[in-house]
Amino acid sequence: MNIAITGGIGSGKSFVCRLLEERGIRVYDCDAAAKRLMRTSSKIQSELRNLVGDEVCKDGVIQKKVLSAFLLESEDHKLAVNEIVHPAVASDFIHSGYSWIESAILFDSHFYERVHFGFIVGVTASIEVRTVRIIKRDSISRDKAMEWIMSQLPQDKVAARCDFVINNDGKTPLKPQIEKLLETVREKS
Numbered sequence: 001m002n003i004a005i006t007g008g009i010g011s012g013k014s015f016v017c018r019l020l021e022e023r024g025i026r027v028y029d030c031d032a033a034a035k036r037l038m039r040t041s042s043k044i045q046s047e048l049r050n051l052v053g054d055e056v057c058k059d060g061v062i063q064k065k066v067l068s069a070f071l072l073e074s075e076d077h078k079l080a081v082n083e084i085v086h087p088a089v090a091s092d093f094i095h096s097g098y099s100w101i102e103s104a105i106l107f108d109s110h111f112y113e114r115v116h117f118g119f120i121v122g123v124t125a126s127i128e129v130r131t132v133r134i135i136k137r138d139s140i141s142r143d144k145a146m147e148w149i150m151s152q153l154p155q156d157k158v159a160a161r162c163d164f165v166i167n168n169d170g171k172t173p174l175k176p177q178i179e180k181l182l183e184t185v186r187e188k189s
Contacts, residue, residue: 001189002099002115006106007123008152010130010137010145012168016123017102019178028098030089030111037088038062047084072151082109090114107161108153119188121181122162124155125169163188 005020005027007013017027038044045057048067056066071078086109093101093115106112106120125133127149134145159165164184166177 001118001185002101003119003121003185004106004112004115004117005100005102005121005123006104006158006162007125007168008130008155008158009104009148010133011123011125011155012133013102013104013123016121016166016168016174016178017100019174020100023178023182025100026098028093028096028101030093030101030103033089033092034085035062037092038085041088044084044088048081051080051084072147078108078151082111086111086114105152107158119164119185120162122159122165123168124159124165125167127155129170 005013005017014029017029020027038048039060039062045060045062048056048062052067052070056063056070067081071081082105090111101115101117103109103111106117112120127146130149131142131145134140134148135142138145164181166174166181168174
């Protein structure tokens, strides 16, 4: 059974995944895979240059600022980039041997339609907690952090589509929630 872990930027998905990995569960990281594939696939780089412009790729390196600005310009831009990158990521996951996957934009990007997931886990935190995490992690302004948060599906809509939700607000203990998650997954398997 494929299991997806999702949640908005700054919700703490990666931290939850590290806790799962401490328990021996390997989790495929969609963001890392997308970056790797954009770095190594001449096909993806060519398609991104055709879409965004030559400045998106310099000496075989994707220019994050250029791509980020393009993504934030419109929903159509985001969908167009997803149509280039996500089929490659889905194929890579399917052939990876992993059954758990971390995807921030599982629903936003319709990634869940590319791969069947038998169980979906949402990780949530308040907008204020998420904003502080993003500012600290990415060294960006509050406005830029909020722009990223607002560019994704609202957290309540994501949580409503999940089979299990982990509250990662920095106060609620995570370990009991992880244990309950693993128990629920075992029962479902």
